[in-house]
Amino acid sequence: VPKSKILESTKIAIDIGFRHIDSAYVYQNEKEIGQAIRRKIADGVVKREDIFLTTKLWSTFHRPELVKVGLERSLKNFQLDYVDLYLIHYPMSIKPSEEIYTKNENGKILFETVDLCATWEAMEKCKDVGLVKSIGVSNFNRRLLEMILNKPGLKYKPVCNQVECHPYLNQSKLLDFCKSKDIVLVAYGALGSQRPETWVDQNAPFLLNDPVLCAMAKKHNRSPAQIALCYQVQRGVIALAHSYEENEMKENIQVLEFQLPPEDMEVIDGLNRNFRYFPVNFAVGHPNFPFSDEY
Template sequence: MEVAGLPRKVHITRTTLACLNGDYEVEEGHGHKRNSFLKAHNIETFFIVPSHQRKILPGLILSDIKAAKSMKFKTVCYLLVQLMQCRKMFKAEILFSNDMTCEDDDKLWATKHDPEMVRPTLEKTLSVLQLDYVDLYIIEIPMAFKPGDEIYPKDENGKWLYHKSNLCATWEALEACKDAGLVKSLGVSNFNRRQLELILNKPGLKHKPVSNQVECHPYFTQPKLLKFCQQRDIVIIAYSPLGTSRNPTWVNISSPPLLKDELLNALGKKYKKTAAQIVLRFNIQRGVVVIPKSFNPERIKENFQIFDFSLTEEEMKDIEALNKNVRFVEMLMWCDHPEYPFHDEY
């Protein structure tokens, strides 16, 4: 997997394509017509063709991954999964070096909640990543979908195909994976208090969740959920800590953009920091882990430059007062699921 110059084109999946911005053209990959795995998973593929040979976007991604590695940044797992899958499926010349290591969490998706599917799903991920274990494995959402390989199962009328959730049974299967040495720690994501209590109060619980990954930022501070988790030694990990993108297909764009907030920018000016750095510092200072996403090396560096200053107690209270209970990632398309987590207060 050594980097050996820039290829004329790179074969990728739609998931990777959705992350890219740059000077390139896109061609249909038609990988599903040649590969049974892609056909079974209904995965479209594409070729990226650089408009200028020295400006190919995957080269920028490579740069970002290397920058992340040099700074011990630990949020490149899923990009690597996509790139490695591309290489394995098509023998494409994927641009990343063989000295890259993953130290990240991974996630159990909603179509894999059935206990008998948990370990094979994890083992498949480990095989793709060429790892013996992952540090953290989490249930991505508490809602179960129709079991199978289709990521977003729907019927012929476009209606979502749900499955009866049994979070305790899923958790027991995850505990077995930990006991087998396939994962160091177990966690959850998008769980409300009631769903966490299902796990915590499970008879015979062997390994409790160490983390709950949820949306958390100054416009959505989650004070009650944070207190509940901290009292039980469950770490809150904040996704979308900067307020996320403005993609109308899955984000509530009627909500005000967080990083344009007057107070946050005023504090940034005071400390010679960006509004984003103020936001990250706010959560770090209140005991919340943040996982900002960036493909820009300079912004990746900026995300780490938040440990040379502290917000005052009064400033922390002022930022907490910005809370509008604004949830950017609402998942409203699944709001009729019996285990939709956001109907509850917290």
């Protein structure tokens, strides 16, 4: 979402009925989102407890002594006392600095190896002191999830794992594993991508132009976006739908008004091609890089 539209689009989303707002320190949108939430609270539209606010620990704050520092920066941005869900954004750690991406003189990102179990223990402490209601992870594969789940002295397991997930990358194996551990799978990129050049191959296919989704949308008198979102909801996946257009937001929230028959769900399952819009190539080679053939 363009930074100039974050404040207004967040207020519109709340007015329409959205209550789950997904943010992150690295998105650099926390100040505007916090302002929108506080404005709607002041207007009497919602109470703080009505909003489920997610933000994420950035990779320069993985060292245990920096986890609370990172969360407190986000809370200062929001100007709120707590967040509802705090996630380790990526399992790849970057050397601490005031920059988003710490780089050397040649422009290469300076990664480091941090014990993510120690990071997780610091996340647990943030929950214990009330700065966050729940804690989870993002972009973790099965191996990394098991590392946290099998950690000696685990106090709180991750409540969710937020990963790229859509009909072209349905994450079925990871979803089954998460369900077996009572971990919720949260889908980003649920509608494909708005194709930012920094992250996405400009030759990537447009998910919402897929002929199968388009034909199914016509059959059900819905939009391709609604079909893609409904698919996730019926699988038990929490789908994040990004838009700053009011008509699209209203359309997205209507996904709860209908269901797809089992045969349509199977057809959409067949679209899976293990295609990623967000391959996060900047971190290839890091020992915790999660996007491999393993799930």
